[in-house]
Amino acid sequence: MSARHTLVAERPTGTEPRPYRFPEVRRVRVAGGEVIGAHLPGRSLAWAKLLMESGALHEPAGLDGLARITCSLLDEGSLDRDADTFGLAVEALGAQWRLACGWETQEVGVDLPADRLAAGLDLVAEAVRRPAFTEADVERFLADHVRSLKTSWAQPGTRAQLAFRRALFGDTRLGGLLGGTPDTGAALDAAAIRSFHASRMTAPGTLAVVGDLDTVDLAALGRIAFADADGVAVRADIVPYTGAPATKRAIVVNRPGAVQSVLRIGHAAAPRTTPDLIAIELFADVLGGSFGSRLNHLLREVKGYTYGAHANFGHGRRSGSFTVSASVHTEVTAAAIVDAIGEIRRMHADGVTAAELAATRAHSLGSMPINLQTPGGIGGRLIEAIVHDLPDDHVTHEYAEILATDLDTVNRAAAHHLRPDELAVVVEGDADRIVPDLHAAGFEVVSADV
Amino acid sequence: MPSTSAHFPWTLHRTRLANGLRVVVCPDATVPLAAVNLWYDVGSRHEVEGKHGFAHLFEHLMFEGSAHVDKGGHFAAIEGCGGDGINASTSSDRTNYYQTVPSGRLDLALWLEADRMGSLALTQETLDNQREVVKNERRQRYDNVPYGDWAEEMMALAYPAGHPYASSTIGSMAELDGAELADFTAFHETYYAPDNAVLTVVGDVDPEHVVALAEQYFGGIAPRGSFPQPTPAPLPPRFGAGRRVRLHRDVPAPRLFLAHRAPRFGTADSPASVVLASVVGRGRGSRLYRELVTARQLAQASGAFLSAWSHLHFESVLMGACAPSEGVDQGELLDAYVEVCDEVVRDGVTEAELDRVRAMLSGDWLRELATAGSRADAIGRFTTRFGDAESIRDHLDRLLAVTVEDVHQSAREILHEDNRIVLEYLPEAAEAGADIDTDEPEAAA
16 A cells, blocks of 8 residues: 555445335236236336246247247237338337246337337237248248357357256256257247247236336236237146256266366255245355355355356246356366355355345345346336236335344255255366366266257 | 437536546435446556556456455445445456445445555465456456457457557456566556546435545545556558458357447547447348348348447447358358448438437437446546546437438448458368468558
């Protein structure tokens, strides 16, 4: 420190954050569907999405990726206008077309200047209710899709992710990738796409809207979105998988010449209905959520093995997963895996400290309004409420629950929801260079067939 | 037409402390937050030969502790007080540090930033650790990813050797290995000073209180007075000769990148170049999408066939990228891409095309200003570039005022055949032997 400078030594403490309250939610039933709106007065941006029961679990066997491709084709031409004209109409509103394709549900919508909301919703309805799926458009789009799958297949991590899902969920649909593989992509055609739309995407669905609701007629928006929607929504079948991975077995996806290894370590986990949801989120944040998390601290800030290491739980409607991910230098691959497993074991055995809980609780509470500044951020929590059938004030309630969750509850959850002996250990890297070290570290090594 | 009449409706309070620190406050009581953003007017453009990547590595070291903050303590303090949206980034032009905190924790964020502006607690151990982290960042972003090094390769073609923009911000493994502690203490001493920074605070804050806190925490840091600047010779407005370079690499399919020299951000002719890039190459309704994807099915779909990089200090680039469809020769795709550009150069663009782009740019601007953190960063950018935060107010108006004649003129200048460098990535199997070959090898820049 230069003597020229005078710095204040005493760290200021500031004042406590105000409690967060989720925006007012309004619901309207109209035209066979439901509209759920969140009120953000005075905002210049608005957001709307139609949620449908048409996720990847609804796909016929062997057609992995069909749900996503059907959803992606919705804005590639309607009965009213061709693909280019439709694209121009979206852009002329200053709108961004938003898609999300999950295991159970899909979302199609727009993010746009608030005064264009109704016009934007007209386009969403046109795309969802009256898609053209012409032979020429589908052929062009599928060719492009297969080529892009080939590119994503060459990215580090894609094949690791497939091997990881397979280790967690076997040969069920959950054991594949949401978007499919180059092989399954090649099996898709226009007939399958039309059939999927007709059987899965013709129910009214639920419309989520975020904006200044005093200037928006939710019922009118609902009538636009649900017009001509005469199908029935059903929930997909889900095939249970009872196999469990073993931590002692390392599954290697060979990537000759790779200078880094992509790690995926974890196991299947509870769905979002678990009563331990908040406790899980809190210990997961300490393990691998924040910058100062145990995994990032050890693997990055102490060892320098990686640019970043993370852990998270994904909570689906009927399934879940726990995943540790990192890209590590090839030469330290086995050591990094051993360290990561060690942190999972330590969390399972000892849980978090009171100081860690205090810090992660503050982070969770404070980051809520930071991450919910935009209509899209708010909309994500509305969608969550719809998918998981949660009350309108679920985010406000979550805030209170984070405050109330104590150390014992968090640590019981860590002991219960982490299974350090049943981890799938997947590594995509240069097998010639990493396998000897994995053997030396005591792993039984198997090659992944991906 | 824009959907709001006031494109930047917020009040801006501008102050300069006695030590030269510019403080900009943008009160917004709709969020219970304070976004704290520092733009330091230093980037990889200030690096000297043999020390590329040092500005970025230095940025990492700013999280490794200062006089009153432990290694990692900045992150821990911000996250532990309920903050988020915390990080930093380094470009060729600048280095920014940012975080958003509950508004009641503003003082803590300012104190942390002041402590590392005025002091660093570097050790050989932290340097060695962050050197390894950055090398892994390089592996993850550049070396282990197909096409990951394309921008690095292109910058070396688009700028003459030794130009401040000719090298990537990440640096090479060899240069990173050669970094010594003294390099970074000198870097801090040279560039990290209040009179080389802009502090922006956006959120539920009182401007006078912010300035008082800034005075309290930053006021004791001495100004530096002057800062060494790179002074490259001005470049001609065009490369002067077309150029095509092929690289044979471990990639799954061919891909093309196309650089065109273009005006830097903030010049009179830069808005037209931004609009030009959007008309020709951005989004579903762009010329290149409709011709290359829909009509002729030569290219893979992309939302960004052409985009403006908007460098702040020296000549910038409009950067193109495209990947051939299955079974399409990349030469055929390149010819079609150039045909589309030539048509714009010859015939100009239409008012309808401009309206599409105006709507997109208006939407972009609303999104960029929608969060406290992103708005603070934009204010920092305009204040650094133009010396006055108020310059942000008519940013969108300048873009919306661009006419078809302006775009046509911009196209004639930028999309000229003498102003195009084509970089082709080809799978290794395509040609055994040399991994690089070049047509028209005369120096481009």
